[in-house]
Amino acid sequence: MTSSQAIETANLRKVYNGKVAVADLSLSVPCGEVFGFLGPNGAGKTTAIKMLLGLAAPTSGTGRLLGRPIGDPAARARAGFLPEHFRFHDWLTGAEFLHLHGQLYRMKEADRRQRVPELLARVGLAEHGDKRLRGYSKGMLQRIGLAQALLNRPEIVFLDEPTSGLDPVGRILVRDIIRELREQGTTVFLNSHLLSEVEITCDRVIFIKHGAVVRSVSLGEIGQGALPVEIRIGALPAGAHAQADLLSGLSRWGRDARVEDGRLHVIVDDEAALPEIARWLIDLGIDLYGLIPQRMSLEDMFLQIVGTDGGL
Amino acid sequence: MAARIITGLTIREARRRKVLWGLLILSALFLGLYALGLNFVYTEIMSHGGLPRGASRLFSLNDVWNFWLTAALYGANFLLVMMAVLISVDTLAGEISSGTIQSIAVKPLRRHEILLGKWLGFVVMLAGYTLLLAGGVIAITSLITGYTLAAWLPTLALMFLEALVLLSVSFVGGTRLSTLATGVLGFGLFGVAFIGGWIEQIGSFVLVESEAAVSIGRLASFAMPSEALWRYALSGVTTSRNPFSFIFGGASAPDAGVVVYAIGHAAALLALAVLSFRRRDL
Numbered sequence: 001m002t003s004s005q006a007i008e009t010a011n012l013r014k015v016y017n018g019k020v021a022v023a024d025l026s027l028s029v030p031c032g033e034v035f036g037f038l039g040p041n042g043a044g045k046t047t048a049i050k051m052l053l054g055l056a057a058p059t060s061g062t063g064r065l066l067g068r069p070i071g072d073p074a075a076r077a078r079a080g081f082l083p084e085h086f087r088f089h090d091w092l093t094g095a096e097f098l099h100l101h102g103q104l105y106r107m108k109e110a111d112r113r114q115r116v117p118e119l120l121a122r123v124g125l126a127e128h129g130d131k132r133l134r135g136y137s138k139g140m141l142q143r144i145g146l147a148q149a150l151l152n153r154p155e156i157v158f159l160d161e162p163t164s165g166l167d168p169v170g171r172i173l174v175r176d177i178i179r180e181l182r183e184q185g186t187t188v189f190l191n192s193h194l195l196s197e198v199e200i201t202c203d204r205v206i207f208i209k210h211g212a213v214v215r216s217v218s219l220g221e222i223g224q225g226a227l228p229v230e231i232r233i234g235a236l237p238a239g240a241h242a243q244a245d246l247l248s249g250l251s252r253w254g255r256d257a258r259v260e261d262g263r264l265h266v267i268v269d270d271e272a273a274l275p276e277i278a279r280w281l282i283d284l285g286i287d288l289y290g291l292i293p294q295r296m297s298l299e300d301m302f303l304q305i306v307g308t309d310g311g312l
Numbered sequence: 313m314a315a316r317i318i319t320g321l322t323i324r325e326a327r328r329r330k331v332l333w334g335l336l337i338l339s340a341l342f343l344g345l346y347a348l349g350l351n352f353v354y355t356e357i358m359s360h361g362g363l364p365r366g367a368s369r370l371f372s373l374n375d376v377w378n379f380w381l382t383a384a385l386y387g388a389n390f391l392l393v394m395m396a397v398l399i400s401v402d403t404l405a406g407e408i409s410s411g412t413i414q415s416i417a418v419k420p421l422r423r424h425e426i427l428l429g430k431w432l433g434f435v436v437m438l439a440g441y442t443l444l445l446a447g448g449v450i451a452i453t454s455l456i457t458g459y460t461l462a463a464w465l466p467t468l469a470l471m472f473l474e475a476l477v478l479l480s481v482s483f484v485g486g487t488r489l490s491t492l493a494t495g496v497l498g499f500g501l502f503g504v505a506f507i508g509g510w511i512e513q514i515g516s517f518v519l520v521e522s523e524a525a526v527s528i529g530r531l532a533s534f535a536m537p538s539e540a541l542w543r544y545a546l547s548g549v550t551t552s553r554n555p556f557s558f559i560f561g562g563a564s565a566p567d568a569g570v571v572v573y574a575i576g577h578a579a580a581l582l583a584l585a586v587l588s589f590r591r592r593d594l
Contacts, residue, residue, distance in 0.1 A: 016593070053418045056593035077420035087411045089321070091328045103317050104419035148415060 006031045006156045006187040007052060009063035009070075014047050014056060014211075021047040022211035025061070031155070034178060034188040036202035038195070038298075040306055044211035045191045046084055049158050052189075053081055066155055077105065080149035084160040084191075086141050088133055094120060094144050095129035098151060105152040112151075119147035124173060138165035146177065156187040163194060175201055199298040207305045215305050219298075227271060228294040229254070231264035234287030246284075253277055314421035318429025319436070322403065326437060331399055335441055342391070343448040346384045350456050353380070377459035378551045384449040385549060389471055389542055392442060396478040397498035400434045404486030404589070405494050413594055423590045427483065431582065434479055442472040463548040470545035473574055474538045478502060480581035481536075487588040501536045508532020509539035533566070537574040540566045 007029040014022040022044040029035045037045050050056040052063060054071040068075040088097055095116055102112040120129045123143040133141065142165040149157055159178075163171045178201045181188050192198050198205060199219065207214045236259065237243060243259060250257040253276060254268035268274070274291060281288050326332050353376075357363060363373060404427070407413040416426060446468050454460040461467065481501055485494035512529020515522040533540040547565035 050593070055414060055417055057591065073420040073422060076418055079418070081415065081418045083411060083414045085411045088415060089325065089412060091325060100317070100321060101415065101419065104314065104416065104421060106313075106420065145415070 004031055005029065005064070006033070006066060007064070007189070009052070010061055012048070012051055012061035012063050013059045014044070014051060015059045020211060022051070022058075024212045025208070027206060027213055027216075029187060029189065031187050032182075032185045034182050034201055034203045035190065036198040036205035037189060037191045037208065038193065038198060038205050038302060038306075039208040041193075043208050045208065046160055047211070048208075049081075049160055049189070049191060053079065053158065077152065078155045080152065080154035080157040082142070082145045082149040082157075082159045082162050084164070086145040086165070088141065088145065088148075090134040090136075091132060093130050093132050094125055094136070097133060097144060098147060101148045102151050107152065115151060119150060122150075122177070123147045124170075139167060139170050142166055143170065143173070146174065150177075154186065156189065157181060158189045158191070160191045162190070162192070163197060171197065195298045195302055205298070207302070209306050217301065226267050226269065226296070228265065228267045228296070229274065229277070230290070230292045230294055231266070231277070231281070231288070232290035232292070233264065233281065234289065236262065237286075249280065249284075250277065314419075315425040315429035315432065318416075318421075318426055319433040322430050322433025323436060326399065326433075332437070335395065335399075335437075336444075339441070339445050339448065342387070342445065343452060346449060347452045347456065350380055350453065354456050373457075374459050375551050377453060377457045378461075378549070381449065381453045381459070381461060382546065382550055384453075385446060385467070385471075385546075388445040388449055389474070389545075391445060392438070392471055392475050393478045393502055393538060394499075395441060396434075396438055396475040397482050397495060397502070399437065400430075400479055400482045401486065401495045401498065402491045403430050403434070404483065405489060405491040408486075408592070408594060409490060411594075417594050423592075424586045427487075427586055427589045428582075431479070431483055431585075435476065438475045438479060439472060442468055442475060446471050461549060467545050467549055470541055470548075470571070473571070473578070474541040474545075477536070477538050477541070477574055477578045477581070480578045480585065483585040484581050484588065487585050487592055502538055504532050505536035505539035508536075509543060513543075533570070534573075537570055537577050540570045541574050544568070544570050 005028045007027065009028075010026050012022060012025040013020075025044070025048055037048070039045050047056060051058050052065055052070055054073075054076060057071070063070040065072075065075040066078055089100075092100065098116045098119060099112055102115065107115065117126070117129070120126050123146055125140060125143055125147070128136070128140065133144065136144065142162065146159075146162060149159070159174075162174050166174065175197065178188055178190070182203075188201075190198060190202060202219055204216065204218045206216045237246060246264070247257040247259070250264065250266045253273035254266045257264070257266040259265075266277075268277075271293065274293060278288060278291050323332075357373070357376070362368065363371075363376070404413075407416075413426075417423070447464075450461050450464045450467070478498055482494055482498045485497040489497065508529045508531070510529075511525050512533070515525025515529060544566045
């Protein structure tokens with residue numbers, strides 16, 4: 001195990017009263033990575049975070065956070081956490097709340113005096129620092145929770161559904177903050193099922209289902225490898241024989257060539273096949289209206305990997 | 313260090329949520345009523361130049377003041393144990409069930425620091441409450457009648473210890489149970505000790521003398537020494553001709569061992585709470 005890994009777990013398992021929440025989680029997240037943790041509801045995402053942060057003890061398996069065994073307070077001193085339900089001591093004002101958590105991080109008073117207003121401003125609550133959390137809206141609570149997670153300039157930040165209570169402006173704020181964290185070299189562990197958000201912000205995602213890693217994907221890889229292509233042509237050649245010829249011709253560049261709704265479909269391995277297919281079709285005298293590569297979105301991938309049943 | 317932050321937070325929460333104000337105002341009401349009543353009686357008796365002759369053969373003026381004092385301390389004691397459970401019952405159970413504790417527990421502090429920090433916060437508040445309520449009763453009695461309870465310090469200390477036993481029960485419950493169930497546990501055990509104390513008293517009464525009843529009562533006191541502590545405290549408060557002493561102190565007063573036992577009992581419960589909280593998934 002090297003300390004260049006922010007998170008390393010081996011066969012982490014959690015069973016609550018006979019119910020398996022996390023079955024067998026082995027993952028490693030290198031320092032500085034913005035990491036997306038994806039899976040359907042009940043897949044064990046929150047439980048996994050709780051184990052990493054020492055809130056829940058693993059039934060079996062081991063893990064390290066920032067090079068230290070999970071549960072070690074020394075590692076938590078360098079971590080930040082925005083919980084899923086962001087419930088805080090609501091009788092405190094926003095500023096008091098941040099000061100309290102700064103104290104718990106053992107931050108010096110001078111440091112807190114500088115950091116608290118700075119973070120209040122960063123999350124757009126500069127005007128609301130003197131108001132009690134009881135009067136905060138859901139979105140404001142999530143913002144103050146985010147500020148709380150960043151107080152200690154953490155090396156790793158866990159964000160559990162950080163935008164669930166936020167409006168579009170708030171979501172952009174979270175996205176910007178994640179981008180800043182990435183620039184500072186902070187590791188971000190993002191738990192979300194807003195796939196578009198994950199797609200924009202994350203370097204890599206891991207899909208989990210029934211509490212185990214199903215697949216790890218670098219987001220740069222999406223769109224590489226299998227690329228479905230839809231081809232719109234004027235009129236399909238008459239006769240089953242002619243159509244079969246056309247499909248077997250297409251199969252030179254890829255697989256699964258088929259006709260669907262009057263359009264041709266094929267899955268190619270490389271984008272370079274696209275102009276070649278176009279040239280070939282034109283040479284055959286076919287009217288080509290469109291040759292559209294179908295980029296696979298994270299959502300397609302999610303459905304493909306996790307299944308439409310949501311893994312339930 | 314971290315525990316001290318939590319202690320401060322606990323006291324600040326009680327203040328902010330008007331728990332402290334509530335205790336203060338109700339205590340003032342309690343003490344005010346007591347002072348008023350005692351003052352009327354004192355003025356009445358003194359206007360006749362003391363107790364009637366028939367009565368003075370049976371008991372002295374000090375016995376009368378002692379009776380008043382005991383009755384008020386009885387009320388204060390009941391309030392104290394109730395408050396020990398009431399003000400602390402939600403601190404763990406509530407924060408666990410709402411998830412509020414999560415953002416605290418992921419900070420670089422250990423579970424026992426959270427628990428002991430909270431516990432200490434309530435210890436400070438209950439010490440103040442004991443001093444205010446029971447100390448107030450003793451002081452008012454002394455100011456109005458001139459009768460000062462000699463054993464005022466041990467009495468206050470014993471009542472405080474009784475509150476600590478209840479507080480520790482509330483903490484053990486809070487690590488595993490809901491707020492409501494923790495409250496039920498605290499009051500329930502107090503009730504068991506209470507009825508056990510009565511069974512022991514009646515059983516040891518001269519006319520009854522049932523060893524079985526005494527044993528049952530003692531067993532209840534082992535499970536929950538709060539009532540035994542109170543009776544031990546009373547035995548140091550009541551004068552021999554105070555009717556309270558016949559009911560509570562005289563028939564079967566526990567010996568000083570109950571104090572040692574109760575301290576051990578509270579400490580063991582607190583240790584159990586720490587162990588239980590350490591393993592609790594939040």
